[in-house]
Amino acid sequence: MAGAGSGKTAVLTRRVALLLLAGCPADQIFVATFTVKAAGEMKERIGKQVQDLAGRVPPAIRARLDDLMRALPKAWIGTFHSLCLRMLREKDADGFSAVEELGYPPTFSILSDADSRKLLKESCADLAVPCDPRDLSAALDLAVNELLTPETLARHKTYEGVPGEAAAEAWKKYVETKRSRGLADFGDLLYLAATAIADRRMCAERWKTRFSHVLIDEYQDTNVAQYAIATELAAARRNLFVVGDDDQSIYGFRGADIRNIRAFTEDYPDARIVRLIRNYRSTPVILGAANAVLADRPAGATDKTLLAMAPAGARPPEKIVVYEASDEQDEMNFVAFQIQEFLQEGFRHEDMVIFYRVHELSGPVASALRARQVPYVEVGGPALLENDVVRTFRAVYQAVNVAALKREGRLDPIRDSLLLQEALREIWTLGILGPKNRVDHAMLLALPAPERILLDEQGYVEAVRACQSGEAQQHLERMWTGIHGAAFGMDIHTPQDILKFLVDTFGLKDAATGDATVRRGLVWLQRLLASRLPYAPPGRPGLDLVLAAFHASAEGEPITDLTQENAVRLLTIHASKGLEFPVVFVVGVEEDLLPFSHPGGSAEETESDRAEREEEEGRLFYVAITRARERLVLTSAAQRRLYGRVVSHRPSRFLARLPADVVTRGSALSALDRAAHRTRQFFKDLFRA
DNA sequence: GAATGTAAATTTTTT
């Protein structure tokens, strides 16, 4: 239990490394984190630690170092969700996996957020649940994370603003639908794993002794389900090692409960608590601010004042910069200017990171950087692949890929037929390309082997004949022409031209002028492909680039050029959890954004709920500033465009917690200063040249 | 039913 930058994760990774060196089998070690980024870093750090420590262990062990490094991927290191998925799929001695015992097919697909919401809506359409489907989805998500059951949910009069009994009915229907179709959503990963460990006799025994050591990072953000999983996995051997900081709990919306870490000694009276009070990350200035922000907490909280221990860097420490801009434009100008200054000081683009409270703010930041040709990558954010037009084109390109494979004589009859089948069904389900005729639409979706339409002419002719409407026949003709035309033409035409050809062939050019959905969708598609299409060559390499762009987007990877390591990173404060950077910007440090307040303002929220939420916003601010090693810049705008309307915001109340002596306030550069700076810059560059 | 208009809502993450 210790504050930010005190080395909690370092201790955890070192422990894992030592366990491995001591001969503990890698696949008996379970290490859970919360975000993908943190998990990636954890794996890397453990590998490094093993190599670092190898010099200090007996030669006999050192000799096995290569074996150890090879066995590392077998260790269970990842996010809770990914580890649960692995548990559910792992076969036992008899060849059965936990999902099968729970009545799911051994291979099940995972629903994206958008798909799960759609499926929920679909499965309870005839129930007439008296609430907004989005609220219902959010409520059920939380219910799952709290390990409720439909029965216990039904006992709530209202739960998260939705009627408990009706929500429980909807839940049951939704579970039924998922199970029958072999689908699971994110919540199911935790829920099913927790169920498998706790409820099923046969399964349970296996998991209770499965891991010799259970280690959890960021324990303050465990929710009921994660807590149950960690507790049960460690129940038999009691080798549970957790690190965390109750002042950094920021995932309350996902059911995280600080009491899990605060009450650890009640669960385990014989637990040993280790406190770390030295900070090895930040400059004294930044640490002073962090300590001051913490000092403002309710009485009775653990004192976690930190001592600055980070070695003085090559650059002299600077005060925290607070800039209160008049509007976004002004704010972004300042950020861009500061970036240039930091570059002058010798920081690189990849040393810098820009945080915001909501993804909505990433837009102006991104366009400001793009306009000034500052390389950046945006991490996370709403997936472009939730757009129906984008998904349609992904499916089209998958079909084109299969058609091209056929031309290249590399067709895998089983795998590629299945791929094409899925692609065609996706296209028809989304309905962007038609057919509009309902009977024909249903007929195509019900075809047992739709891939034959594109793979053999006989299948195409049969399908066209089976259509009752000319419109559906035209649709099939367009599919044939478009997909085979693209596969044929790609040898000489660039992907950019192929895309134009496809849009044209599908008749979307005309639709684009009228249909707003299509028009906007095509803009999304351009945005997704923007970083690749202009450079994509003709032929197979170009097609692979396009397919990779869709794939990267599905994985939530940056929209901009993936290969660009040398870039400023843009991410939410939440996503920054557990990470650290030399230079941190936080934009939009304003009332109503940080602390965030609901635009509508929910009336039924109780006073204590409100206070709790606001405390979490304060912890979020603490997390944000403690990511910084050397430089910290906090900006706000008095006016900004938010969700399409101009709003006025005061600077955040949290800024007042910063001690005056560590802050440079109102350091706006006048136009004259800026001109002088540019002149100076010009001569410097000239001199260097 | 499809097309068209209106009002309300809008966070943060997990393969």
Added chain:
DNA sequence: ATTTACATTC
């Protein structure tokens, strides 16, 4: 700005 639910019209 953009989506989505719901109401109204053809």
